[in-house]
Amino acid sequence: MRKNPARGFTLIELLIVIALIAALSAISVMTYTGAQKRARDAQRRSDLKQYQIGLEAYAVKIGTYPQTTEAVHADTLTVLNLSSYPLDPKSNNPNYGYYYYSTPNGYGLYATLEIETTGAYILYCSNGNNSDSFDESSCP
8 A cells, every 4th residue: 555645636537527617618608699699689679669659659640651661770760759769789780670661551560580499580560460470461
């Protein structure tokens, strides 16, 4: 028997600990990224609701919805009487993210979502048909 046994970790023990730490950090990074995407999608839904309220107020005041097929731009602030212009939470570009199209009978308002399990888009229609997929036929 030895009087001074060797102290410390073996190489195998160190490799196992490093592998466990790497696995746990990878899981936490993926969870954090998914939480960020869900938060941005929630912000998009909230922004679209703000636009929808503005469109409905405009229609009550004027009698019809604004006629356009373009992206929602900053000049719609005055038309819809919005106090601030919602920007896409990921790009912060005023000409990207939120889209509006109108027909003689109503409108469709949509945005691209990041979480693919819920669909590629969120769609709000003037007739109340809201969905997680973009289909112009569901709006008037």
